[in-house]
Amino acid sequence: QQQVKQSPQSLIVQKGGIPIINCAYENTAFDYFPWYQQFPGKGPALLIAIRPDVSEKKEGRFTISFNKSAKQFSLHIMDSQPGDSATYFCAASIGNSGYALNFGKGTSLLVTP
Amino acid sequence: DVKVTQSSRYLVKRTGEKVFLECVQDMDHENMFWYRQDPGLGLRLIYFSYDVKMKEKGDIPEGYSVSREKKERFSLILESASTNQTSMYLCASTTSNQPQHFGDGTRLSIL
Numbered sequence: 001q002q003q004v005k006q007s008p009q010s011l012i013v014q015k016g017g018i019p020i021i022n023c024a025y026e027n028t029a030f031d032y033f034p035w036y037q038q039f040p041g042k043g044p045a046l047l048i049a050i051r052p053d054v055s056e057k058k059e060g061r062f063t064i065s066f067n068k069s070a071k072q073f074s075l076h077i078m079d080s081q082p083g084d085s086a087t088y089f090c091a092a093s094i095g096n097s098g099y100a101l102n103f104g105k106g107t108s109l110l111v112t113p
Numbered sequence: 114d115v116k117v118t119q120s121s122r123y124l125v126k127r128t129g130e131k132v133f134l135e136c137v138q139d140m141d142h143e144n145m146f147w148y149r150q151d152p153g154l155g156l157r158l159i160y161f162s163y164d165v166k167m168k169e170k171g172d173i174p175e176g177y178s179v180s181r182e183k184k185e186r187f188s189l190i191l192e193s194a195s196t197n198q199t200s201m202y203l204c205a206s207t208t209s210n211q212p213q214h215f216g217d218g219t220r221l222s223i224l
Contacts, residue, residue: 002155009153034212043117043203043215044156089155100146100171101213105155 003027004092006104013080014112021075021107023090028071030092034101035064035075038087047088048075080111115140117216119204125222132191134219136204143208145187147171147179150201150218162187194223 005024013019023033034049050057050064050073057064061078077084087108091101120135138145144163148156148171158171160179168179176198180188187206191198199222205213 006155036215041217043205043217045215046212049212099144100158100161100169101156102158103148103156105153 002105003030003102004090004104006090006107008107009105010108010110012110012112015081017080017111019077019080019084019109019111021088021090021109022072023074023092023104024070024072025092025102026071027092027094027102029094030102032093032095032099033064033066033073034091035062036089036091036103038089038106044089077109080109082111082113085109085111115142115206115214117204117206117214119202119216119219121219122217123220123222125224126191126194127224128194128196130191130194132194132221132223134189134191134202134204134221136187136189136206136216137185138187138206138214139185140206140208140214141184142206142211142214143184144206145181146205146207146213147177147187147189148203148205149173150203156203159189196223199223 035047036044037047038044048059063076066073090104093099117138146161147159162181178190202219204216207213
């Protein structure tokens with residue numbers, strides 16, 4: 001069964017908008033939560049990651065918000081650009097990033113000009 | 114820069130054939146993984162390996178096997194290919210406290 005639930009399945013925003021992608025998990029042993037970005041014809045690439053000891057992490061225009069009590073985390077993309085159009089996957093694992101990741105089903109994001 | 118190379122971008126095989134998908138990484142990573150990616154299902158873990166000659170089943174190992182004879186190479190084997198194994202296959206590698214690095218995938222079609 002899917003251990004990480006991701007929504008929405010697809011998202012369309014205008015340039016400059018703030019798309020938000022949400023993920024939820026059940027296994028409280030998960031302690032590493034990365035987000036991957038995938039462009040067509042390419043493998044996923046790590047975008048940003050968080051551990052449950054912090055509630056928010058920012059890297060450039062990308063922000064992860066983490067709610068440990070609700071077992072939810074989300075990705076916000078500030079000032080989105082057409083070049084951000086891609087598929088985004090959240091994931092979770094036990095231990096560090098060297099262990100097997102449990103992925104969400106992915107969100108296809110389209111940023112229109 | 115980490116490079117994970119999958120030997121074929123596209124592969125077409127027939128039902129019942131034995132199929133080998135090869136993956137090579139150049140960063141001396143201990144851990145290697147095989148996922149399949151299907152629309153609406155995300156990435157699902159097939160097998161992984163934490164060391165040479167070691168393997169662990171992932172979430173969907175049925176119909177697959179793996180081989181890791183050398184640290185840099187991790188092979189996925191479809192013992193008798195079936196049409197429901199038509200998919201995108203992604204290989205990844207990592208070491209402790211490093212993110213998983215993915216190859217660009219092999220799109221496999223079983224006719």
